[in-house]
Amino acid sequence: MTRPRAASERFVAQLPARTRSRVKVIYSPILEIKPQPVNVDASDVRGLIFTSANGVNAAVSLGLRREMPAFCVGPATTSTAKSAGWTAQMAGATAEELVANLLKHRPDSPLLHLRGEHSRGNVATRLTESGLTVREQAVYQQRLLPLTPEAIEAANSKEPVITPLFSPRTARQFADVWAGSAPLWLASISETTAEPLYSLDYVRLKIAKAPTPKKMRKAVKKLVKHAMRVEGGETTD
CATH class of the missing domain: 3.40.50.10090 (Rossmann fold)
Structure with missing residues (x-):
């Protein structure tokens, strides 16, 4: 999961229980959100x-x-x-x-x-x-972040890696930092978000039918199902 930790945990918690049970979740935020110390005049x-x-x-x-x-x-x-x-x-x-x-x-x-x-x-x-x-x-x-050591280890393994991407900026960052040899399965929230991912060597790229968390959960559910059928093993998200 590449979103900030809290958002990633919410997304994972809302996946079907069967989907969660079939994957090992790795949290590797590649975007950090920090409030800016600004004054806002909303008078x-x-x-x-x-x-x-x-x-x-x-x-x-x-x-x-x-x-x-x-x-x-x-x-x-x-x-x-x-x-x-x-x-x-x-x-x-x-x-x-x-x-x-x-x-x-x-x-x-x-x-x-x-x-x-x-x-x-x-x-x-x-x-x-x-x-x-x-x-x-x-x-x-x-602020853009690199992959965590745990995510890099998964990227260099033989197990399939399923990665949902939720914005064009994080998709570009993922395309820049991904250097793994693991079979890569990608879910994108929109066509615009998918564009930076086409340069990657992936097994499948699924674009959500609408840019909503619900449709992304469905996309991830389908990827997990297909990846397990094709790879015949455990998947890493």
Whole structure:
């Protein structure tokens, strides 16, 4: 698992029990999330935009007020925002869908998009250019990490390795740090995330049918099933 530890553990915990029982899980985060020590002026803000749970967690640490609405990408981010106390609604499964939704319904603005220092989609710029005032502020860092020694050992073994990738940036990092000879089975949350992976020597690359945790769990479940059938042995995730 290449996501930050807490997110990886949540994903694994929600896999079917049979799937979990058939793999040895190795946690090797290749992206570390750290809040940025910034001041956020939200005095005139009428709503927040969250495109990841990391943005929600950063907003909590910054003490932003909860009475404004939150417009979120994906069920996981929405659930995190609701649990933190915001009146949150899922405005789309992707940033593209969120932009389209906000332009259609045009909530009170200005809105504030709280994001990482590396962000895709140009959400604030596109919304502002279309007449909806949106500011953005980076509130957390995303530091790339190498594979752990345990993951490197697995990569150099003969057992199949199943790796789910959840973002284009982590996929690029994985493609850069992977140097193993183990049979590699990859699950990607989207076609965009899959692009950096095509250069790797893999057995199979499965793209989730939708960019959601539920569809990724289904993709991983299928990969585990197929890998065990093909390889006839235990798998490492």
